[in-house]
Amino acid sequence: MSDCIVIGGGLIGMLTAHELASEGMVVTLLERGEVARESSWAGGGILSPLYPWRYPEPVTRLATWSQNMYPQFCADLESRTGIDPEWIQSGLLILDSGDRFQEKQQMLAWAKESGSTIEVHNGNPVHYEPGISVDPCEYILMPDVAQVRNPRLTKAVKASLDDKGVHIVEHAEATQLLHIKGKIEGVLTDARKYFANTVVIAGGAWSASLLQKLVPEINVEPVRGQMILFRAKPGDLKHIVLTEEMGQARYLIPRKDGRILAGSTLEYQGFDKSTTQEGLDALRHFAINLLPGLAEVEIENHWAGLRPGSPQGVPYICGHPEVEGLFINAGHFRNGVVMGPASARLLSDLILKREPVVDPSSYTVGALRG
């Protein structure tokens, strides 16, 4: 018998298992498929919400805590596992003109409050990115924004879990929560029962289905995001570049080896994870418009992932109000990578009855969202 069962082997479940195992708990992690093949594999790994001032304070709170942790966390992971999560402080260049900067007051107030550096520039952003094609405009630079490469980060975290003795069971779908007289007892999978006094639901976009009977009010839904990857060269782009096209945030992310990711779409299509020609065309068109040199560059990959959407992007990080020992860490929407370490730490604080690292009240099931 384990002390804790974590359901879901995405980044959130793995980081939660990591925290708990680091505190000496015996942890079993159940994953329906293979670990880190869903949203946590598919994401861009930008360590900041896009237009972060548009998010409510509970998102900023988790993001800021994690941003401070990430450099050391990645360095530790690399030294323990030999896998480099590719934490790079690329900086974020936001190219927007006109109306957007009516948001300026909100943006500057947010920067002051969160202690983030925002530089407002007027002129031609080619000063920072010679390859891009854009008219002179007002634009901003957030020089501190960093990125990680999701598949590498999750591979490193998995190796570290193995090291800490976490029992990872792949191809084990949790089908039912076992509880009696208001206490959790374990989990039923398609193959057998697992027993523990603590169970964490970290099933990403699928979390609500497991909780339907116990927490009908939980609001987590799949939101598809497509991405494409260009086989570009180092130096073609240095910063993460973000802009908005017909109300959709679009970005380019330069990886350490020069490859460039273009993302992303935001689609409400249920649990359908397929890619579409329309998505590919839209992303390619955006990318080439912004960085014309990409017209000559091969598109190496095209994929989609399902974000765990939640109202206002505020995750559920809490214990169940009536079932003792049942906890939730889900609903991180567009920001699960940047909010991940703080979310795992906060949930572990609640489980271990420690002083919570941030105020937990905004993340309960009953907290107002939206």
Ligand SMILES: Cc1cc2nc3c(=O)[nH]c(=O)nc-3n(C[C@H](O)[C@H](O)[C@H](O)COP(=O)(O)OP(=O)(O)OC[C@H]3O[C@@H](n4cnc5c(N)ncnc54)[C@H](O)[C@@H]3O)c2cc1C
């Ligand atoms: C295109 C795209 C771009 C993104 N870009 C960014 C970004 O730049 N920065 C950022 O911070 N975030 C980004 N995100 C969001 C981020 O990837 C997610 O918020 C985060 O990965 C969610 O992690 P998770 O562990 O909750 O979910 P997942 O990674 O989806 O993991 C959930 C896991 O639970 C398993 N599971 C579900 N049900 C069961 C069950 N019953 N039994 C066993 N296992 C189960 C699933 O198989 C899955 O492996 C992006 C997402 C997408 C799709």
